[in-house]
Amino acid sequence: MNLGYIRVSTDKQNVENQKAEILKYAQAKEMLVNDFIEIEISSKKSYRDRKINLLLDTLEDGDNLLLSELSRLGRSTKEVLDITEKLVNKGIIL
Numbered sequence: 891m892n893l894g895y896i897r898v899s900t901d902k903q904n905v906e907n908q909k910a911e912i913l914k915y916a917q918a919k920e921m922l923v924n925d926f927i928e929i930e931i932s933s934k935k936s937y938r939d940r941k942i943n944l945l946l947d948t949l950e951d952g953d954n955l956l957l958s959e960l961s962r963l964g965r966s967t968k969e970v971l972d973i974t975e976k977l978v979n980k981g982i983i984l
Contacts, residue, residue: 891948891949892956893927894913895926896929896957897928909928912926912958923956946980950980954984
């Protein structure tokens with residue numbers, strides 16, 4: 891499965907920009923994006939509110955997670971690294 895994850899936290903950000911970047915990358919790699927998770931919420935919210943747990947529960951070994959940038963996963967570098975480690979340990983390709 892190829893899943894796109896889009897998170898915006900302010901009204902100045904646009905989900906369409908991130909979606910376009912993910913689709914552009916997927917097209918260049920000849921990948922089909924099966925689905926998107928789109929969240930409009932601050933990174934200050936919990937994993938559950940940002941649907942990070944959904945990513946961890948849904949994606950399986952060998953699945954691809956597509957993001958416009960890693961910062962969409964978390965608020966701090968440490969948090970992004972922690973989430974990235976969990977995903978990679980499950981065999982998810984970023």
